[in-house]
Amino acid sequence: MTDSLLEGFERPLLDLCDDEQLRRTEAGEGAADLWARIDALGYTDALLPEASGGAGLSLSDLFPLALAAARAGLPLPFAETAVARAILASAGITAGPGAIAIAPLALEVGGQIVCRDVPGAALADHVLLSRNDAWWLMPTEGAQREPGAFRPRVSATVRWHSSAQAVARIPAAGADAETLCNALHAVGMAGAMQRIQALGVTYATDRRQFGRAIGQFQAVQQELSVLAEQVAAAVLAARLGCAASAGYLPDPLLAATAKLRTSAAATRVAAIAHAVHGAIGITEEHVLGLFTRRLHEWRTTAGTESRCAARLGGALLAEPASTLFDFARTRLVAERPAVAMEG
Known part of the structure; x- marks a missing residue:
C-alpha cells in the first residue's frame, strides 16, 4: 500500500516542483496556486481517519511521502499540514484547505505570543503551536511576520498580539x-x-x-x-x-x-x-x-x-x-x- 501511495504522490509532485517553480515559490510567487495543486492530490489528509475522508495512516506510513516531498523540493509545509490536520480532526475541527506550519512557543511577554523562524510560516495560513498542555491554532493573517534568516520569502518569525487570536484550542496532555x-x-x-x-x-x-x-x-x-x-x-x-x-x-x-x-x-x-x-x-x-x-x-x-x-x-x-x-x-x-x- 505504501509503494502505491508513494508512486501516486511522487509522480505528479515532480511535475509540479520543477526547478523554475521552486525558484518562483522561494521568491514568494505562485505559492498559493502550487499549494492548491498539491492539496488537490489528497495526500495532505492521509492521516485523517477514513470516516473523515482520509486514509487512517500512521506517522511511519507518512514518512515516505514526506521524504518524497522534501526530495522534490516542495517549499510548503506538507508533512506539517498533514499532522496538524490529524490533530485538529481528533477534536472534531476541520482545518480548511490552507497550509499549516508547526512551531514550539518561543516567547510570551505581555500577552504577545512569538514563534521564531518557523519554516513555511510566510506561506502558511495557520501555525499550530503547543502551549500549556494544549494545541493552539493561530492564524497568520493579522499576525506580524518577520522574514526568516535563510528563506525570507518562505519562513518567518511570527508574533501575535494576544492569545485571543487563537482560532482553536485543543487540550492535550503533553502537547509538544x-x-x-x-x-x-x-x-x-x-x-x-x-x-x-x-x-x-x-x-x-x-x-x-x-x-x-x-x-x-x-x-x-x-x-x-x-x-x-x-x-x-x-x-x-x-x-x-x-x-x-x-x-x-x-x-x-x-x-x-x-x-x-x-x-x-x-x-x-x-x-x-x-x-x-x-x-x-x-x-x-x-x-x-x-x-x-x-x-x-x-x-x-x-x-x-x-x-x-x-x-x-x-x-x-x-x-x-x-x-x-x-x-x-x-x-x-x-x-x-x-x-x-x-x-
Whole structure:
C-alpha cells in the first residue's frame, strides 16, 4: 500500500516542483496556486481517519511521502499540514484547505505570543503551536511576520498580539510541538540531502576537467562517497524518528535522536556538495542553494542540536542504573507492531 501511495504522490509532485517553480515559490510567487495543486492530490489528509475522508495512516506510513516531498523540493509545509490536520480532526475541527506550519512557543511577554523562524510560516495560513498542555491554532493573517534568516520569502518569525487570536484550542496532555518538529524536520533534511546527493553525482558526471569527468578523480569520488554515507545515515535516522507504530505523534527521544543525527549529517553534506560544485553551486541559476539553505534552516529551528542532545542526556541520567548501551538498546528503538501467531 505504501509503494502505491508513494508512486501516486511522487509522480505528479515532480511535475509540479520543477526547478523554475521552486525558484518562483522561494521568491514568494505562485505559492498559493502550487499549494492548491498539491492539496488537490489528497495526500495532505492521509492521516485523517477514513470516516473523515482520509486514509487512517500512521506517522511511519507518512514518512515516505514526506521524504518524497522534501526530495522534490516542495517549499510548503506538507508533512506539517498533514499532522496538524490529524490533530485538529481528533477534536472534531476541520482545518480548511490552507497550509499549516508547526512551531514550539518561543516567547510570551505581555500577552504577545512569538514563534521564531518557523519554516513555511510566510506561506502558511495557520501555525499550530503547543502551549500549556494544549494545541493552539493561530492564524497568520493579522499576525506580524518577520522574514526568516535563510528563506525570507518562505519562513518567518511570527508574533501575535494576544492569545485571543487563537482560532482553536485543543487540550492535550503533553502537547509538544518541538518533538513534532524534530521528527518532521529530520525527514525534511533527509529528503533534501537525497536531492543534494543526486545533484552532486550528476554534476560530477557531466563536468569535465583535464579531458575527463571530475567524478573520475579519486578525491572527488572520496568526497561523494562520504556524502552518500551521511545521506544514508540521515534517512535511517529520520525513519527512526517517525517510527510510531500507530498514530501520528512521535516518541520524543526517537525524534530527538533523528534530529540530532540528521543535523550532524547536514553540515557535512552541505559542505561537500558545495565543494564539488564549486562557484556554480552558490549562483541563482543552480538549485543547489535552495536545498542547502533548507538544511541550515531546519538545523537551527525548533529543537536545535544542543536541545536534542540535552533531552537525550537528561533521559539517560534519569536512569542511573542503565548503561549507555542499555539505554540505546531499550529506549532508542522503534516499536515493533504485534504479529498474530497462528494456532
